Amino acid sequence: MAMSGVDLPPVRPQTSLQRPGFLRRLMADYGQELIVLLAIVVLFVAVTAVNPRFISANNLTSIFSGNAYIAVAAIGMAMVIITGNIDVSIGALIGVLATISGTLAVAGYPIWVAWFFPVLVGMAINGLIGILVAYFRIPSIVVTLGALSILRGGLISVTGGTWISDLPPAFLIAQQKWLGLPVPLVAMIVLTVLAALWMRYSAFGRSLYAVGGNPEAAVATGIPIERRIVAVFILNGFFAGLATILFATQLQVIQSTVPPNLELTIIMAAVIGGVSILGGSGTVIGSTLAAILFATIGSALIFVNVSAYWLRAVIGLLILATVLADMLRRRRTV
Amino acid sequence: MSADTPFVTLSGVSKAFAGVKVLKDVSFDVRAGEVHALLGENGAGKSTLIKILSGLYTPDGGTITVDGRQMKLTSPRDATAAGIATVYQELLLFPELSVAENIFLGHYPRTSSGAIDWSAVRSRARDLLDQLDTRELDVDTKVLTLSVAQRQRVEIAKALSRDAKILIMDEPTASLVEADVQRLMGIVRQLRERGVGIVYVSHRLPEIFALADRVTVLRDGAHVATRDIGEVDERQLVSLMVGRPIDSLFPKVEAAIGDTVLQVDGLNRGRQVRDISFSLRKGEILGIAGLVGSGRTELALTLFGMTPATSGTVVLDGKPVAIRSPRQARDLGIAYVPEDRGLQGLVKPMAIRKNISMATIDRLSSGIFIRAAQEARRATEAVKRLGVRCRSIGQPVGELSGGNQQKVVIAKWLETSPKVLILDEPTRGVDVGAKAEIHTIMGELVRQGVAILMISSELPEVLGMSDRVLVMAGGRIMEELSREEATPERVGAAMTAHKEAA
Numbered sequence: 154m155a156m157s158g159v160d161l162p163p164v165r166p167q168t169s170l171q172r173p174g175f176l177r178r179l180m181a182d183y184g185q186e187l188i189v190l191l192a193i194v195v196l197f198v199a200v201t202a203v204n205p206r207f208i209s210a211n212n213l214t215s216i217f218s219g220n221a222y223i224a225v226a227a228i229g230m231a232m233v234i235i236t237g238n239i240d241v242s243i244g245a246l247i248g249v250l251a252t253i254s255g256t257l258a259v260a261g262y263p264i265w266v267a268w269f270f271p272v273l274v275g276m277a278i279n280g281l282i283g284i285l286v287a288y289f290r291i292p293s294i295v296v297t298l299g300a301l302s303i304l305r306g307g308l309i310s311v312t313g314g315t316w317i318s319d320l321p322p323a324f325l326i327a328q329q330k331w332l333g334l335p336v337p338l339v340a341m342i343v344l345t346v347l348a349a350l351w352m353r354y355s356a357f358g359r360s361l362y363a364v365g366g367n368p369e370a371a372v373a374t375g376i377p378i379e380r381r382i383v384a385v386f387i388l389n390g391f392f393a394g395l396a397t398i399l400f401a402t403q404l405q406v407i408q409s410t411v412p413p414n415l416e417l418t419i420i421m422a423a424v425i426g427g428v429s430i431l432g433g434s435g436t437v438i439g440s441t442l443a444a445i446l447f448a449t450i451g452s453a454l455i456f457v458n459v460s461a462y463w464l465r466a467v468i469g470l471l472i473l474a475t476v477l478a479d480m481l482r483r484r485r486t487v
Numbered sequence: 488m489s490a491d492t493p494f495v496t497l498s499g500v501s502k503a504f505a506g507v508k509v510l511k512d513v514s515f516d517v518r519a520g521e522v523h524a525l526l527g528e529n530g531a532g533k534s535t536l537i538k539i540l541s542g543l544y545t546p547d548g549g550t551i552t553v554d555g556r557q558m559k560l561t562s563p564r565d566a567t568a569a570g571i572a573t574v575y576q577e578l579l580l581f582p583e584l585s586v587a588e589n590i591f592l593g594h595y596p597r598t599s600s601g602a603i604d605w606s607a608v609r610s611r612a613r614d615l616l617d618q619l620d621t622r623e624l625d626v627d628t629k630v631l632t633l634s635v636a637q638r639q640r641v642e643i644a645k646a647l648s649r650d651a652k653i654l655i656m657d658e659p660t661a662s663l664v665e666a667d668v669q670r671l672m673g674i675v676r677q678l679r680e681r682g683v684g685i686v687y688v689s690h691r692l693p694e695i696f697a698l699a700d701r702v703t704v705l706r707d708g709a710h711v712a713t714r715d716i717g718e719v720d721e722r723q724l725v726s727l728m729v730g731r732p733i734d735s736l737f738p739k740v741e742a743a744i745g746d747t748v749l750q751v752d753g754l755n756r757g758r759q760v761r762d763i764s765f766s767l768r769k770g771e772i773l774g775i776a777g778l779v780g781s782g783r784t785e786l787a788l789t790l791f792g793m794t795p796a797t798s799g800t801v802v803l804d805g806k807p808v809a810i811r812s813p814r815q816a817r818d819l820g821i822a823y824v825p826e827d828r829g830l831q832g833l834v835k836p837m838a839i840r841k842n843i844s845m846a847t848i849d850r851l852s853s854g855i856f857i858r859a860a861q862e863a864r865r866a867t868e869a870v871k872r873l874g875v876r877c878r879s880i881g882q883p884v885g886e887l888s889g890g891n892q893q894k895v896v897i898a899k900w901l902e903t904s905p906k907v908l909i910l911d912e913p914t915r916g917v918d919v920g921a922k923a924e925i926h927t928i929m930g931e932l933v934r935q936g937v938a939i940l941m942i943s944s945e946l947p948e949v950l951g952m953s954d955r956v957l958v959m960a961g962g963r964i965m966e967e968l969s970r971e972e973a974t975p976e977r978v979g980a981a982m983t984a985h986k987e988a989a
Contacts, residue, residue: 178881354856356848363845366834373793373823373831374846374899375814433836 185427221337222399224444227422229392237365237432238293242300244415250397255317255407272394279390283383327403365432500549524699542566572646582631587612615644636667740930745769754799759785774953782962791823822900826911832896835885840866869898890921
């Protein structure tokens with residue numbers, strides 16, 4: 154090497170790279186998820202101590218089955234938020250899809266058409282949302298607020314607020330069991346595990362984190378961010394469609410309204426589960442655990458005889474605490 | 488107060504960021520009614536010094552004396568109250584507000600009842616602009632409709648509205664056209680007549696000789712010299728700025744230079760890339776010198792497909808290519824290490840491993856899943872080869888120092904086995920040790936036959952590392968110099984030639 158001077162610092166000796174211990178890696182990768190899991194366990198223990206009937210099979214079934222659709226919808230929402238976007242129209246979409254599903258079922262279409270046609274509709278609507286966000290550069294909050302109004306207004310105008318009843322029994326898949334377990338519970342677990350593996354170990358999943366973590370860097374590395382954003386919205390529509398199947402088939406009737414603030418509950422599940430509202434981090438395991446936590450809190454409040462209105466307040470506190478923790482973590486690393 | 492008594496004095500000021508000293512025991516003063524030029528290479532500490540003066544940074548050591556009293560400037564508000572105002576390069580105005588509103592924002596004149604006295608706002612804004620010979624500007628116009636030069640005058644009026652005794656101007660002519668430069672220089676002279684002390688930061692030596700009374704040169708965070716402008720000539724200033732025998736710091740590796748890899752002819756894109764032609768050979772380091780705004784980075788972005796060319800041809804390895812996207816450039820074997828690694832180079836919350844594999848993730852996958860073991864092995868190898876200092880490859884990149892972050896960006900692109908590596912300011916904001924290591928890595932790469940296109944604002948780096956130097960100004964290549972021909976004087980002259988010719 155032609156080096157005439159002496160003031161070139163030598164390449165410093167390489168520090169050894171240690172692989173951190175298993176626990177440390179678990180905490181680093183799944184810190185928030187573990188906290189939510191711990192909260193669920195603590196809650197179960199505490200409420201069961203007060204009222205042992207809480208842990209009865211009946212109640213567990215109602216906790217998991219009645220809320221599994223929220224967890225399933227939150228999988229798609231988590232993916233959307235990981236890319237730095239958001240979807241506030243998902244509650245209204247589930248309402249619309251449920252009505253389409255029920256109408257098809259009552260009209261005598263094959264059951265599988267009644268289940269899966271709405272999934273395609275959800276994907277199509279979200280594909281459109283994704284195109285507006287990605288290629289027309291309209292912020293996702295604006296696009297989905299628009300979609301929220303259109304879907305909600307359209308639904309009430311078309312149905313006039315009537316309920317759909319006389320659903321064929323075979324249609325009501327959420328009331329059925331599979332290997333002795335309620336179908337919604339199985340669906341929630343299977344979808345969460347598959348989505349989690351895919352997000353962690355696929356190139357596509359990895360690119361979603363890059364898009365949300367730093368879109369400019371993602372572009373400069375050759376990741377086609379527009380295509381990824383459209384894809385993530387289509388996925389969101391897919392999971393909203395699957396959530397609709399669980400939602401629409403759990404009762405003998407389909408109301409033309411969904412639970413109030415359903416979209417907020419789904420967004421909160423993602424955020425409390427550790428998905429950064431700023432994008433770039435979080436997992437679908439976290440969002441599912443958080444959805445279970447909400448369901449547990451809701452049920453626990455009944456069992457210890459506290460007004461259900463407290464549920465929203467408790468969840469609101471949780472969300473603020475989580476976002477605060479996220480901000481503090483970011484301040485430390487960046 | 489006599490004319491020679493400084494209004495503001497910094498003595499023995501130091502500042503460090505994350506253990507890296509960016510200012511070391513610097514003393515600097517400004518008198519009322521003088522233009523004091525502040526000169527130095529990028530990274531010399533000029534902007535840190537300015538930010539200390541304007542209250543954005545608090546120094547770690549040293550004292551600040553304003554008008555005979557020792558003070559602590561812990562916020563921009565303190566600095567404003569002490570009579571120090573700053574006009575930054577990126578102007579900080581509110582585009583939706585009017586000129587008058589912007590000038591008096593935060594200290595509106597009030598009526599006796601406490602309401603904002605709009606007629607006073609407008610008439611005083613009018614006065615201030617008239618004093619700056621800016622009669623053509625309507626005080627009710629929204630700022631968003633103004634040109635850069637006009638906005639700059641609004642900023643100056645804003646400073647005067649607060650009775651600034653000292654006005655700091657950070658590269659005020661960097662984005663002005665020639666006629667506006669002349670007008671600005673007139674305004675600066677006029678302010679000096681009125682007794683305002685001006686700190687004038689600029690790379691452009693001709694402007695400094697035309698305006699300044701005194702000049703202070705910083706280098707590597709240290710004070711090198713303060714001279715009356717009459718005591719120095721251009722050559723002396725450059726040698727003060729550069730200050731060391733250039734060859735001693737930059738290890739130029741003699742690599743065998745091979746066939747042409749990249750041939751660019753008549754490339755155009757907007758106003759910043761005009762009629763660019765050059766060739767680049769295997770094993771060669773081609774340096775690009777030029778001032779900020781000369782089109783250096785824009786050329787890189789065009790070659791890399793971020794802002795595709797509107798005309799011209801690019802031939803890569805003998806095959807003509809039309810590069811429309813970074814993805815395509817990447818797949819063709821072009822890599823770009825960006826100017827701002829935080830903005831375009833890294834996903835900071837992500838692990839080192841994931842950042843390194845980001846450009847090659849498709850190749851690392853079989854079916855839909857990433858081969859995790861292979862990914863980890865490659866990242867570990869890269870970290871060792873480039874000497875990235877980290878706890879583990881799972882550590883978030885944001886936790887690393889600037890130099891180590893830069894090595895991660897380089898590692899990411901080396902994974903793609905590029906034929907052409909574009910390095911945009913490869914050592915900006917990197918400490919001296921890591922800088923030398925990055926230069927060593929560059930030497931290794933050219934020995935392996937990679938062709939490097941290196942953009943740098945740091946003249947010694949360009950001169951020390953390059954086999955050939957292209958000098959850009961106004962979006963064009965002004966001169967192409969061999970290693971032997973490329974002296975600081977010649978490169979410096981070509982960098983500023985454009986402005987003088989205009």
